[in-house]
Amino acid sequence: MNEALEGTRVFLCLTFLIYASWSDFRKREVSNIVWAVFAPIAFVLTSLQLFLFIQQQLYIYAISFGLTFALSIALFYTGAFGGADAKALICISLALPSYPIYLLQPLFGFISPIFPVTVFCNAVLLAALSVVYVLIRNGLWKHRTGKPLFGGFEKESTGRKILTLLCGYRADVNELKKKEHWYPLEDINITETGESQRRLLIIPKEEKRGEIVNRVLKAASEGRIQNGVWITPGLPMLIFITAGLIVALFIGDIVWIILRSFLGYS
Numbered sequence: 001m002n003e004a005l006e007g008t009r010v011f012l013c014l015t016f017l018i019y020a021s022w023s024d025f026r027k028r029e030v031s032n033i034v035w036a037v038f039a040p041i042a043f044v045l046t047s048l049q050l051f052l053f054i055q056q057q058l059y060i061y062a063i064s065f066g067l068t069f070a071l072s073i074a075l076f077y078t079g080a081f082g083g084a085d086a087k088a089l090i091c092i093s094l095a096l097p098s099y100p101i102y103l104l105q106p107l108f109g110f111i112s113p114i115f116p117v118t119v120f121c122n123a124v125l126l127a128a129l130s131v132v133y134v135l136i137r138n139g140l141w142k143h144r145t146g147k148p149l150f151g152g153f154e155k156e157s158t159g160r161k162i163l164t165l166l167c168g169y170r171a172d173v174n175e176l177k178k179k180e181h182w183y184p185l186e187d188i189n190i191t192e193t194g195e196s197q198r199r200l201l202i203i204p205k206e207e208k209r210g211e212i213v214n215r216v217l218k219a220a221s222e223g224r225i226q227n228g229v230w231i232t233p234g235l236p237m238l239i240f241i242t243a244g245l246i247v248a249l250f251i252g253d254i255v256w257i258i259l260r261s262f263l264g265y266s
Contacts (some may be wrong), residue, residue: 099118123241164186
């Protein structure tokens with residue numbers, strides 16, 4: 001019965017997250033119904049297993065949920081996570097507050113006692129791999145056009161340029177309006193003298209997207225932007241969270257594995 005409850009919790013978590021990832025990929029949004037159904041079922045199943053079989057782990061459940069909730073809220077309010085991403089992490093803490101040791105064993109040993117933290121770290125690391133794709137795309141754009149990547153941004157700092165290079169790429173300005181999951185990494189203002197001033201944006205704000213897109217499109221129609229616009233595609237983070245969960249369940253904590261290899265441990 002203990003193993004059956006643990007297997008049910010893992011299955012529940014994977015089922016809801018895979019569906020949420022699909023919805024995030026197709027629509028860039030996930031219905032709140034998903035989390036409204038997922039959370040109470042996860043809470044009941046985990047609580048039932050803990051009270052029946054492993055009451056000594058109740059404190060781990062409380063700590064795991066508390067820390068994950070605080071982390072998710074902090075990430076959401078700083079703009080690092082979307083609402084669905086934060087809710088997904090909280091639901092994981094309800095369904096799998098700790099690693100399901102009665103059902104599985106990771107291929108590589110260490111898993112954080114706060115299992116959702118391992119999932120989060122794996123997700124961030126997997127998402128970071130998208131930097132490789134972005135750099136390749138930027139290199140191909142420069143090779144194809146022969147134009148400077150930051151033409152028009154000569155006054156911007158090197159640090160801003162590097163962050164933009166790692167997070168986004170040049171795209172056709174006409175596509176910006178069609179693809180709602182694209183966020184401009186630049187804005188433009190017209191001074192009283194008629195001079196255009198383009199500036200790079202480090203953290204695009206979803207609530208300001210419409211205003212910025214309108215300014216960029218207007219500037220492009222006036223010939224002020226000619227070589228494309230810097231955008232970030234708006235990563236479907238839920239896909240990486242789901243992948244991070246799968247990796248954590250079957251392989252382990254990627255960060256710990258990398259650290260051990262650097263330190264020379266087998």
